[in-house]
Amino acid sequence: MLVFAAVVNDGPQNKEIIELDETIFYRIGAGDKEAFCELYAKTSNAIFSYALSILRNQQDAEDAMQETYLKIRSAAHLYQPEGKPMAWVFTIARNICLMKFRKKKHASVVSFEEMQETPDCSKIKDREDRIVLETAFRILTHEECQIIVLHAVTGLKHREISELLQLSLSTVLSKYNRGLKKLRKQLEEEL
C-alpha cells in the first residue's frame, strides 16, 4: 500500500522517489527483521542528515539516529495508518534530536553560538561534496540548514517541512530561499 512518496530531485536526469509501505511498521512490530532492514535502507540517509542538521556533530547524529530506530521498533505496533509514514518517523527523530540538543546545551558551558559545529567531512571523497557540506554547516543557521537538508535529502515538501518544524509555510520558504542564496554566493567565491 503506497501511502507516501518523497521526491528527491537529484538533477534533472535523476529523480529518486522514496516509497514506504505503511504495513512495514506492522511487520517490524511483529518482529520482522527484513522489514526493519528495508526501512533502514530507505530512510537512514534522511534521518541521519536531519539529525546532523540539528546536532551539527556526527557522533551525536549517529547516536540520535540509532536511538530513533530503536524507538521505531518499540512503537511500531502503535503506528496508525494516516498516509504519512515519514512524518511519523521524522517526528520521533526530531523529539530525540531536540532532547539530545537540550541536554548538550545544559551540560556544556559553551554558548549556543559556539555550538555551531561542522561535521567531520574527512570521510567525504568528492571535493565539491565536501566543500558544499562544510560551507552549508558553517554559514547557514540551524533552521536554514534543517530546511535545506530536509528538502534536498528527504524530498519533503515545504508544507510538510513547516508541519514537522512547526513553522509557518512562509517562514520555511523564506529561510529556504535565503539559505540557498547564501550558499550560492559563498560557494561561487570558493569554487
Added chain:
Amino acid sequence: MKKITDSYLKTHLKHALAQLVPERAEIIWKMPIEKASGEEWYLDGVRKPKRHMGKVISIMTATVAACLVICLMSVHMLSQRISATIYLDVNPSVEFQINQKEKVLQATANNQDGETILEDMDLRHTDLNVALNAVLGSMVKHGYLSEAQNMVLLSVDSKNPQNANALCNRLSGEIESCLDSLLGTGTVFGQEVQVDDKLIALAEKYDMTPGKAFLLQSLMEANPKLNYETMSDIPLHQLPSYLNEEGMKLQDYVYITGNQDVLDDDTAEETEVKASEVEEELREETEEDAAEAREEAKEKAEETAEKLEEASEKKPERVPESEIVQQEPDANYDDTNDGSIENYSSDDLEDNDPIVSNEVIEASDDYDDNDSSVSASSDDFSSDDEASSLDEENDDSDDSEDD
C-alpha cells in the same frame, strides 16, 4: 567563477551526507527494546489518527443522542400516562382521563345524553377545570341542569389514594362554584372510587359511569333489597329522598359539597314539586307558543287569500283578437311636430326657447359619425340574433308611437 544552481547545491549536499551515514541496521536490530505504551515523550507530536477520534466522537454523539431520545420518550410517556379518571353523572354521564398535570387526555360519554353534551367539543389537552366548566355549561344549556335539578355526582378514580382524596375535595368545590355561578345554587356528591372490570361492565349495561355504578354497588351492598334496574332509573336529584324512604342516608356514602338542604325530605319534596311545576310551566309555555304560531300562520294565509282575490277582480278583460283593429300609418304624419324626433338647428334655437343647452349643441356639432371609436354598424353586432332583436325593438317602439 562557477555558476552555482539550486540543483547543484542539493545534489552535492545529498551526496555528501550519504557518505556519512553509518550502517547500523544489524546492530540496532539486536539491541533489546521495550514495547511502547503510546504515552512516551518521543511520540509527542505524533498526530493521533482521525479515524479513532472520529469513532470516539461518533460513539459519544450516538450515546448522547440515545439518552436524549430516551429522555424525550420518558417525558412523553409520562405526559400521556393516565394519572386519574374523573366521572360526572347528572343524567348525562361523562368521564375524563387526565395526566399528572391535570390535562385531559380523553373525554368520553357513557350514555346518549353524554354524547349530546360532548358534541362538537374537543377537550383533549385542555385543563381539567376548563373541561369541567365547559361540560357543566353545556348541561345547563341543554336543560340537564337547572335551578330545580342542580346536583352532580363526582367520582374520582386514582391509584394514589391521597391524590384521589385531594382531587375529589378540590374538584367538588370547583364544581359547586361553577353551579353557583350558572344556577345560583348547586350540590356536589363526591366520592373516591376504585374501578374494576366488573364495574365497567355494569356501567355499560345501565348507561352510566363506573363512578355511579360504584355508588349503586355500595348502596346495594348495604341494602340487598335494592337492585340496579330500579336504582339506575332514579334521577340523581331524587336519590336522597328515595334512600331516605329505605332508611339510608346518601351522605354516608358520598361527600356533600354545596347546598345540603337537598338531603332533607321536606326540601327534597319541595324541590320535586318545584321541578314538576317548572316542567309544567315550560310545557304550557311551549303549547301557548305553538298555538300562537298556528294562529298567526292562519291569519297570514287568510290575508294572502284575500289579496289574491282582490287582484283577480282588478285584472282587465282580455280583448279578443278579432276585435283588434290594425291602423294604417298616416302618410302625412309629421314627426317633427310632436317632439318625438328631435332635429334641431342653431336657427331654431335662436328663435325658440331652447329645450337643450348650448353645450349639447356644441357637443353635437363636434360629433363625428365617421369616428370609428363611436361607430356602430351592423358589423359590430356579435351575432345576427342581436341585430334582429334590435330591429324588433325598433319596430316595437314605432308601433307604440303610432298608438
